[in-house]
Each structure stands twice: as C-alpha cells, then as structure tokens.
Amino acid sequence: MILNHTDFLEPISKALDGDIVTYYNSNEDDQASWFLKLDKNYLMKWILVSVRGGNYEVYVKDGGQTTNPSTLCRNFSFTGPNYLKRNNKALECYREMTGDTIVIKRRDGTSMRIFEVYPIICPENHYGPDCAKCKVGCISCSPITAVCYQCHGPFYGDFCQHTCPANCLNSMCDQRTGVCEGCHGAFYGDLCQYSCPSNCLNSKCDQANGTCDTCNEGYHGMNCELLITTKIFSERTPTSCNRSCITCNPEVQVCLFCTMHQLFDTCRYKCNEICSGDTCHDLEENCTRNIMEKKDCLDCSKICILQESQSNHFSNCSWNCCNDTYV
Structure with missing residues (x-):
C-alpha cells in the first residue's frame, strides 16, 4: 500500500515501522513537513498519529494537488506538561477525504518528531475506525458510513434493514425507496399493495394506475367496471x-x-x-x-x-x- 515517503532512503520509514519507540525527526526547524504516498487513491476519514507535542495540520490530497483548505483533513495540537513526550491521537477528518497522499505539517516553528502514522483504510465490506463488518443484509457498503451499496435478496434501505413488500415480482424492489420493480399476481401500486379490478382478464392490470390490460367477456371500461348489455357482446x-x-x-x-x-x-x-x-x-x-x-x-x-x-x-x-x- 505504501509507495513512497519523506525518508525514502530508509528501507522503511521509522514513522511507518509499527514500532512506537522509533521515530522520524525532521531536518528543518521551521515549516517542517512529512508525506506518505500510497499506491492508489483511497477513501478515508480516520488517521492514527503518534507525535511529539506541538501544533500540526494533516492533509489528504490527490497526487499533484496542493495543501490548501480543500485538502485539509484536520488541524490538532498537543500542549502542556507532556509537550516533549510522545502523544497519540486518533484523528477524525472534518469530512470524508479521497487521495493517495497524506501530508503532516508542523505549524509552530519547531522541528517535527513522528513516531507512527497509520491511515485507517478498511478492507472490502468493512467500515468505520474499527473496520467493523458491513451490516448483515449488505453485499457491500461504504467504508466510512456503512451505508449499503447493494443489498442481498429481498432487502432495501440504507442498511438493508427492510424487507421488500410481499407482492413484489421476484421479491425485488428499489434499494432506496422500496418501490417494487414489478408486481406478481393480481396486484398494482408502487408497493403492489392494491388488488387489480375483479373483471380484468387473467387479473392483469397496469402497475401504475390499476387499469385493466383487457376485460373479461361482457365488460368494458378502464377498470372493466361496466357491463355490456347489447345483444352483440359476443362479438368481442x-x-x-x-x-x-x-x-x-x-x-x-x-x-x-x-x-x-x-x-x-x-x-x-x-x-x-x-x-x-x-x-x-x-x-x-x-x-x-x-x-x-x-x-x-x-x-x-x-x-x-x-x-x-x-x-x-x-x-x-x-x-x-x-x-x-x-x-
């Protein structure tokens, strides 16, 4: 997943080695920064950082983008008696971010010491800062919000928490609204909640308005509600x-x-x-x-x-x- 980083001459950055004791220390005493380049764009919202005290900004950007308000993930600071010690922070970006580069900047004119940086990027079908599994009805979901992209079988809703109406054709309905894709049997309506008029031929009617496709013999009208009384009704x-x-x-x-x-x-x-x-x-x-x-x-x-x-x-x-x- 890691493609490049600031201290690229090292086999692996000491800020990325999983060892909380080792650290990267910047050469600059002012405007110090550190970057991590990933192998592709990822959707992310949480980044774990372990740094020495001070004022910082974290950015998530796409390739050649600049660090600006639109790419700012979050600013944060550590002050007080532990200023010179290691401080751990689970950062939650102000919003969902998409990019392949993470940049950390020191904003108080001092060198930067980074012990660890760990962007939380969940595997497929997992979400959140803990990478919990998607809801049981989901085929896949957003790695940030857990909203389902696609539901299993006869389910719908943001988290596939609802069952499609009973009279939906093949138990299939719109994943967001629950509107049936078609009705089976003698039903019509968005949720197939109405019965077709009794005199529709083969009980078939238009799903949108319930008008009969064809009437049983001896009846006419949009809903086949009118009886033909003429002697010649047999000539249908x-x-x-x-x-x-x-x-x-x-x-x-x-x-x-x-x-x-x-x-x-x-x-x-x-x-x-x-x-x-x-x-x-x-x-x-x-x-x-x-x-x-x-x-x-x-x-x-x-x-x-x-x-x-x-x-x-x-x-x-x-x-x-x-x-x-x-x-």
Missing part, C-alpha cells in the same frame, strides 16, 4: 381493433360500440371534439368534423350486419360516413 373486440371499442366488426374493423363519450367508427375521437355536446348518440347532434379521410371511409352497407343495433347511427344504415351527414 379483436386485437386489431382500437382498445376503446366495446364490440367490433372484425371484417371491416369498425367499432360498433365504444366506451362512454366516444364516437363510433374507430373510437378515436371524443364526442366533444367532433360534436357540439358530450354525447354522440342523437341524430340532431351538430357533428361537422370529418372523422376520417375519404380514402379511409367505410362502406356503410358492410355495417348493416347489425339490424338490431341499439344505436340509431347503424339501425337503418342512413349515415354517410364519408361526409359525416345523415341522408
């Missing part, structure tokens, strides 16, 4: 027709009945977009906008298969669908 909407259709003629692919407040044909217009009111079922309705271009017009004779339709639009095939007029 094929997949090639617009999903707003209640029933559809598969031969001409025209909606014969639509969900509420939408106009017949492809059910792609709301009544109030085309007509003067909110409904489309009265012959007196002032409908003037072309529903489809002429090339897409439908042969009304093909729609006459519904002789008993409940809609006046189709009961006597009197609608000229190309001109949107009644004849």
